[in-house]
Amino acid sequence: MTDKFISIEGIARRYPGAEGTTTTIFQNLWLSMGRGEFGCVIGHSGCGKTTVLNILAGLDAPSEGTVIVDGQAIEGTSLDRAVIFQSHALLPWRTVLGNVAYAVTSKWRNWDRAKVKAHAQTFIDLVGLSGSEHKRPSELSGGMKQRVGIARALSITPKIMLMDEPFSALDALTRGTLQDEVRRICLETGQTAFMITHDVDEAIYLADKIFLMTNGPGAVLAEIVENPLPKDRGRIDLHRHPYYYALRNHIVDFLVSRSKTFTATVTSHDPRNVPTVRPGLGEPTIVSPPRAVEASSAQTIAR
Ligand SMILES: Nc1ncnc2c1ncn2[C@@H]1O[C@H](COP(=O)(O)OP(=O)(O)O)[C@@H](O)[C@H]1O
Ligand SMILES: [Mg+2]
Numbered sequence: 111m112t113d114k115f116i117s118i119e120g121i122a123r124r125y126p127g128a129e130g131t132t133t134t135i136f137q138n139l140w141l142s143m144g145r146g147e148f149g150c151v152i153g154h155s156g157c158g159k160t161t162v163l164n165i166l167a168g169l170d171a172p173s174e175g176t177v178i179v180d181g182q183a184i185e186g187t188s189l190d191r192a193v194i195f196q197s198h199a200l201l202p203w204r205t206v207l208g209n210v211a212y213a214v215t216s217k218w219r220n221w222d223r224a225k226v227k228a229h230a231q232t233f234i235d236l237v238g239l240s241g242s243e244h245k246r247p248s249e250l251s252g253g254m255k256q257r258v259g260i261a262r263a264l265s266i267t268p269k270i271m272l273m274d275e276p277f278s279a280l281d282a283l284t285r286g287t288l289q290d291e292v293r294r295i296c297l298e299t300g301q302t303a304f305m306i307t308h309d310v311d312e313a314i315y316l317a318d319k320i321f322l323m324t325n326g327p328g329a330v331l332a333e334i335v336e337n338p339l340p341k342d343r344g345r346i347d348l349h350r351h352p353y354y355y356a357l358r359n360h361i362v363d364f365l366v367s368r369s370k371t372f373t374a375t376v377t378s379h380d381p382r383n384v385p386t387v388r389p390g391l392g393e394p395t396i397v398s399p400p401r402a403v404e405a406s407s408a409q410t411i412a413r
Contacts, residue, residue, distance in 0.1 A: 115145035121175030150313040153323030192263035198255035233261040253284035273305040356390030
């Protein structure tokens with residue numbers, strides 16, 4: 111595993127405010143991820159999560175700093191980085207196959223139609239959409255549309271898969287199924303993934319590293335939480351793991367209180383050496399169910 115496959119180096123994003131002022135959304139943001147890692151960003155609305163993702167995608171540029179992916183500084187969009195948005199962003203006049211094939215053709219322009227079709231079909235099958243190849247987006251459920259988005263993203267074998275709250279508009283059952291799919295595919299293919307989520311359990315299930323951002327404006331990356339749960343964790347028995355509640359409560363506590371007070375209270379924070387924590391490790395905690403029920407409100411707290 112390469113230590114710094116993705117390296118975000120001191121980026122800031124500022125916008126001009128009223129009367130010549132400048133609003134700093136975030137600044138001095140340093141963050142790195144290894145190849146094959148799954149990173150999730152959690153933070154309250156408006157702290158700049160989408161902006162960070164857009165900068166990684168090359169859809170936006172930082173006001174300061176650099177982002178390096180696999181040894182190369184990002185300059186604009188690239189087919190090395192695939193984005194899955196909250197809304198499906200499919201071409202409505204194209205079929206499932208047509209949407210995926212369009213991405214494949216963009217990447218490999220000299221491939222003939224048969225090769226493009228076969229390649230697209232592999233990824234349609236991978237996300238469980240075999241049999242729906244010829245449907246148009248209007249004929250698909252929300253979950254199926256997001257599956258097409260995942261197939262389209264994976265079909266170009268990106269170096270990173272970037273996801274901005276991809277499942278937040280889906281019902282809980284569909285969301286769970288798609289989380290399972292994404293997790294299985296990332297583990298099987300060694301896909302590096304960077305995801306924004308509001309859902310604490312989604313982050314615990316999917317991520318190797320969880321990046322905690324304080325509230326904006328002037329947001330900072332406060333902590334990197336390393337997931338202490340075993341790599342082969344399952345969604346069904348996640349909550350039975352002895353470190354689960356320690357991890358969950360740590361993130362919830364951050365969202366409920368520390369995300370608001372962090373900048374004012376932690377004066378020794380060094381953005382280049384953000385602390386890495388592994389909640390529960392060394393002191394396995396099983397918190398009693400009432401605490402867990404309280405904590406379950408975290409999914410809405412982060413909105
Ligand atoms: N074009 C823009 N001009 C001014 N402010 C912007 C612009 N785009 C985003 N912002 C501001 O940047 C902040 C961060 O936005 P965003 O990255 O979408 O946050 P998040 O995804 O964490 O909810 C918000 O306060 C938003 O209003
Ligand atoms: Mg956002």
